[in-house]
Amino acid sequence: MSFPPYPQEMPVEGVYSTVPPQGQFGVAPVVKPLSPLAITALVLGIISLLLFWVPALKYLILILALVATILAIVAVAQTLPNKAHRGSSMAIASLVISTLTIAAVLGGQAMYSKANGEAAGTSSVSPQASKAGATSDVVQLENGKVTIEVKKVEESVDDSDGEPTVAVTLKITNNDTSSLNPFAYYIEVSQNKAELDSAVYSDDLKPEGYEPFADLEEVPAGKSVTLVEGYVLRDATAPVTLMIDSTISSTKAFKKDYSLQ
Incomplete structure (x- = not known):
């Protein structure tokens, strides 16, 4: 004695279906952790850029910018598509900011020295030894x-x-x-x-x-x-x-x- 086939329940709008949603039993995508080096490089780069106009801090600013540049380079390599971290855009932004800061400090110091040399020519104090x-x-x-x-x-x-x-x-x-x-x-x-x-x-x-x-x-x-x-x-x-x-x-x-x- 045979029985008629059991009708398969199909998803119908507004009606409960026993068919599991697509991907319900699949593997959830893995989210890569954000690179801590990229975050650190970005923070140091921003700090050094904000302080670059203070001549008295030029050595400290250069050190911060150089450290940020090194960290940013490592972070760029660390956030490549086949690597374990994300944050490539942040790492690249950090590299650009720190590089601009170094250029700004060195360029500003050159302009500062030139301005002082010109101003000294009109100073009331004689420049003679x-x-x-x-x-x-x-x-x-x-x-x-x-x-x-x-x-x-x-x-x-x-x-x-x-x-x-x-x-x-x-x-x-x-x-x-x-x-x-x-x-x-x-x-x-x-x-x-x-x-x-x-x-x-x-x-x-x-x-x-x-x-x-x-x-x-x-x-x-x-x-x-x-x-x-x-x-x-x-x-x-x-x-x-x-x-x-x-x-x-x-x-x-x-x-x-x-x-x-």
Whole structure:
């Protein structure tokens, strides 16, 4: 005895069907994790790009941008279609931002140095070389809100690595009604157009009046501080060029050569 075939239930709109939806028992697609290197590179690149206009932070900005560039390159390779991470667009954006930041810092520094050189030609201070330790030159910045007086520029004790140094003594006066941010002015010391590195001294051998990190302290309104900075000499006989300027504007730049002999 035979039975008629069991009718197959078909999906009908508005009626329940026993036929499982297509793909219900298939394997769910795997979502790749977002590359942490791409995220880190993007954050560092944006930070460095936002700060590139501050000349006093140029070394820190360059380091951040270089690190972001390296991370971005690795992230690009890490997010290829056959790799285990996603975020290729973010990695490429990070690479572009960090590269532009490096170019902006280097280009901005070149323009800054050129502007200072031109401004120094019209400065009220003579650009001629003077005897070390025998000058007292004054420059006004920020429309007179800041007065910086060069007290001494003279050869000093060796740094902690035994390298010869030059000590620059400045008197900084805040003529404003609010505290003076240490990044409001810019000081550069160079020899033969090459900027000198800051010196690091040992506790028992350092220039008179030198205090580490004193250049990071704010100057209270209406007060003056004496700042002693040390720099590693590249040449024991070449004159030292001192440049002082406002971080943002270049209205009254100061540039002068000081002989160490």
